Amino acid sequence: MKKHHLLTLLGVLFFVPVMAQRVEKVSGEYTYVITENDNITLREAKRKCLELAKASAIRGQFGELITSDVIDSNVETDGESTSSYFWENTVAMAKGEWLGDTEKPELDITYDDGQLVLKAKVEGMAREIVQSKADLKWEIMKDGNDKKIATQSFDSGERAYISFRSPSDGFVAVYLIVGDDETSCLLPYPKDADGRFSVKGGRNYLFFDKEKDPEAYQYRLKTKHRQEDNQFVIIYSPNPFTKCNDITGDKKHPNSLSTHDFQKWLLKCQREDPDMVVNKKWIKILHNTQ
16 A cells, blocks of 8 residues: 545425524634643644544534433553543534634644643534434454454554444445545445445445455555554445545555545535535554564
């Protein structure tokens, strides 16, 4: 891989009430304090601070969802797991979704009395959530001793898989963001000439596994750095959508485009399709120098 590595009804006219989903320009700030006892890397802290600033901007405009769920997302750092349920749940409670930045986020870092203080400021477009969307079940997987296992950490060269299930028929795409300059399209596969990958509701899929699908493409996650953070993006909609206009890769590399162009395409899709669901998960790729 390169750097790494979806009626016309005759006779009677029915009027169906549709709740409008407002799209607004929002801004927000958040201060994140790291103490000496916190087990978190600076990279993770920056990411969390920016996400919490976005959640603050959304809550300020649209309010909060009523929820009692505790989302526990374990992040592995050098073999140790840290719980991030607090910030994940805070983001989930915001009654809206972030569509994209309108200004480059600002992030200031200072050191005060033995504590690292991060202050984030964001501006962007957000859409109010007024109805529930499809609840997707998906995990990032890799090869275990005798079965595929869910993970957020890969050794360089390991294959990646995605387990996926949607509640209804629809279309799905999978992207891997490998930095500010490159995003790779992993699904639809290059062979899918129409740029779409359809799925059936309630069916379990394992993407990128030739044992499950002989026509599947397989991908290895690679890095030359000691550690590299990538992000998987799952895009699902019950409505047909076509993948972004990317550059065809060779036999070893998936189609790709700049991350900026990918974000522009995704923002356009989300604005036009209120039923579209976009889920993201971070992974680590570790390079064993021993």
